[in-house]
Amino acid sequence: MKSIYQLSFGMMICVMMGSCGKSFLKRTPQSSLEESALTNKRGVNNLLIGVYGALDGQDFKDGDMTNLSGGSGYAVSPDNWIYGSVCGGDAHKGSDPGDAPAVLQIATFVGNPSNGFFNDKWRVNYEGIRRSNFVLHVLANVTDMTEQEKTELAAEAKFLRAHFYFDLKKMFDNVPWISEEDVSYSKLDVDQFKIPNDKDIWPLIEADFKFAAEHLNDVQDVVGRANSWAAKAYLAKAYLYQKKYSDAMPIFEDVIANGVTSKGLKYELRPKFHDNFDAFTENNSEALFSIQYSANDGSGGTGNANQGEMLNYPYNGPFSCCGFYQPSQDLVNSYRTDAGGLPYLDDFNNHPVKNDMNVPDSVAFTPDAGNLDPRLDWTVGRRGIPFLDWGNHPGVAWVRNQQSAGPYAAIKNVYMQATQDKYYDGNGWAPGNAINYVLIRFADVLLMAAECQAQVGSLDIAEQHVNAVRERAANPVGWVKKYIDPDNPMDGVTDEPAANYKISPYPNGTFSAKGKDYAIKAIRFERKLELAMEGHRFFDLVRWGIAQTELNRYFTYEQTITTDIAGAVFAPKNVRFPIPQRQIDLSVKGGQPTLKQNSGY
Template identity: 45%
Template sequence: MKTMYRLKKLPIAIVALLMFGVSCSDEFLEVAPTGSLAGPLLENQAGVEGLLIGAYSALNGVFGNRFEGPNHWITGSICGGDANKGTDSGDYSSINPIQRYEASPVDPNNDFTRFWQGRYEGIVRCNNVLSTLATAADGIPAATVARLAGEARFLRGHFYFDLKKHFNSIPYFDETVPTEEVPLIPNTPDVWTQIEADFQFAFDNVPADNGAGRVNKWAAAAYMGKAKLYQQQFAEAKQWFDDVIEDGVTSNNLKYALLDDYAQIYNAENDNHAEAVLDVESANNTGNVQNANAFDDLNYPYNTGPDGPGNCCGFFQPSFELANSFRTTPEGLPLLDGSYNNPENEVQNSFFHVIVNENDEDTFVEDANPLDPRIDHSIGRKGIPYLDWIEHPGSAWIRSFPYAGPYSPKKYIYYKSQENSFTDGSSWTRGYATMNYTIIRYADVLLMAAEAEVELGNLEAARALVNQVRARAANSEHWVKENDDPDTDAANYVIAEYPPSQFATQEDARTAVRFERKLELSGEGHRFFDLVRWGVAADVLNDYLAYESQYLVTKFGGASFTAGKNELYPIPQSQIDIQGADILTQNPGY
């Protein structure tokens, strides 16, 4: 059984103290809940550690809503064009308008509401740690006080960063604000200073070797660099990234490095690896499947038999446009001019074969032209081995070809050999896997550093960073192989490092770095937020919609991304109703 570090060493009574800070009713405030701990019982090191565990647990979500997950599979990946909702139109239909950029502040499934509340619940838990620590500090060693406060402030910075990139204008409060004043705080976009202060404090006070499953100073440094990048403060971002690349180590004291095998990033048996800068721990067989990757339980091929993972559900199907993006030239370079979507370059797939050309699926012939090998670590395609399961069978694992296309997700999927050892099969689906989700990984850091170098005009430095990522992908030992011949590649994989000519101008270098993020980090929740901060979301996503709607017309026909509106998500109307429209103002266009 895989065990979550932050749960295994603490008494059950302390774990049970997790509380909902600002969501309680007046009656709850007057009557202590059965089995809860409060006041002096918490004002000691064990009590503060227990409260901190509650803050860590909020990384995985609080209310069990799939929008709350740390991977942003809907708001980051689906809305970024990496994938579509998948399955059929009637299943989890509240996602349908969101993927068409028609989200409403009136939230029928409480998706945005739960995300908003969940992140603020995490903030409240962090503030509870800090306020309790202030009263308990006399009995705790000074170094421990600093470490506990640093971890809590790191987590608080993360929760606020997540809210900022989704909604931009948000209410901010720390542990010094009385509870009764919190609903009176208006939203504001000016929260970067506070977010950076939390990451700086964590960097200064949390040790590097803080133990697997916990944040450390180098995760804080990477996050500070990311915050600077989002503000286009490229020189400052570069300094933080340079330090992380030069000296950074994981909390279990591994020097940050790219794994030799790309697939091992997503393998539960390899958790807490050298590429994990910030991850979310998970566990199985704890009596609560929410401790596993519950936010991902729908995101498996649609199958009901023993030959595939999950026993469900067909969501999060990679897009045609993403698959085509892995096309390469015969020399192994991406088609950076966008011609990967031209008919002669489209990746051959069973949808085109069956739906467009009306042929029998049994006659389908796999794509023989050059492809980046990361396609088959990222996307399930007919005829290609699907981890250690079977070859992807095509339509047998797709709920609705005409609605969702031919592909299945492949990252953060468990292996057949891991059934019931790295999964929690105690609930309605076998799909509660327990690999850690990596919020920031080292390849992400390298590519963010490359982005900063491009914007500062250091084009050769940027090329060297991008080529580190491409060199790992070019390790043919770890390409997907045929099931019946482990010495034969499953497809025509061709990939090369960028030559100096591709980085001869800043615009060319910028295009290459941004496209590398698309390929390397596909399906990991980054794409939408990258497009927004680059200021290109409307152009890129409207092109995406136009392309996908040729094939998925019932899903995307007539959809469009509205510049000046859809870069942000709507603040839940239910929250505005609670605080008042004079305090909490809606984002433009909603």
């Protein structure tokens, strides 16, 4: 799904993504293609592939991997591990405090508009938008395609454009909308791109997703291309973010009842939770839309591998880098279950899961023996528990700085030892892998539908959706199991669970008996458990209006365990990230910037 291409409209990159001198406007890059060479079916389809290629924000140039704005890949990872999960309390930055300090600034909400990570994120999303707009511009002049073919291709371009704008809206809220109609490709005037960020772009995002939902095919001939059901789910998600529950609900229910993947598979939960995070089982019946990665595919370098999470492997051991993205104790405690197999919704930190803080790896350690949700050990690497097929997590030996960021390691992004020859790419300075990132998966849809149903008062249906997710987690076939021989993990596993797993669905009628507030609390907590470390948490907390309460509670608790977030406070302004100062400076027109900073920054 990758395509690296250069066009003679380089000025657009300069204005929306960075800076360049006026002399650049007078030259055509030697390797560029004139627009006329692209105005045909083959050309515009290749341009569309280039839009898909922007989804991961990565570029392979001059033998090195960067992001599309020239910075580090991890700054713009499409899974939003920094902005969605670290900022949401799922995880610590990890590593040493002085390693990538810009991330720690963001995590503790002291990041200012000059933090380069914000500018990278802005530029990479607008690069995706630029590519989408250029597809739509070129498509209008293509003559060797039928109108239906052109409409379907336009639907894909608009779906992708809406995705990039959705990401920007979640991050910065107030962003300018630039469409193919706002750009004159014959008159390269810098000022035409200096569009204010003073309008709500939700209606425009909705319009793009609606067009895509109406005109995309259900089944696609290429794995990874968006279909109509993905567009419907994304449209419903856009409604959900605006609290338009009555609009979102029937769309989600339609996807649940009738939706199929782009390969034609009926949407359903896989028996094994980990199938969503294994390259061998990806593009399955849970994947509505995924960013496609591959490794060792003959393309050269690491251009097609997932480099956004290159830092997020256990330190030392069999991995080359780097000890970032360490799950929080607050998250781990959330997986504690009571005698009935249900979560402690309100006081989970009063039932902490045992950890190995300050326990040297030379000293014996026995993992927690209490009741636990089995999803914990597919989400968090903890001492004494199988870490995929790499062996039992040894504790501090795989942790770079335990005092700073705690004793845990991320798992969902890690490749299997058994298939590393195929799915691990070691050509870069840090690991790459072929594990897709699923932007929307079926369990997410079920929980979003449950949220809508609860908000409109249909508590029984909401409970059914939540229980479907919990029942999958309760299936022992998908639990982490003990090794036959812990010293030789590749020999396989036994039938014995690795911990005392106990999880149950909510008893029939619980939501109705306990009321709407309880149901909504349970649904929100289920999202925390099911979607942990997938980049959703911060944005969920913000749209629910509870970010300040929850994150300050998190900081108060977590800083009793680690030192990295000492003194952190979440203020009301932090519900949105600052508009990058670089972009404000570039937007000056008539002596005044057209972009306005978000309130409080």
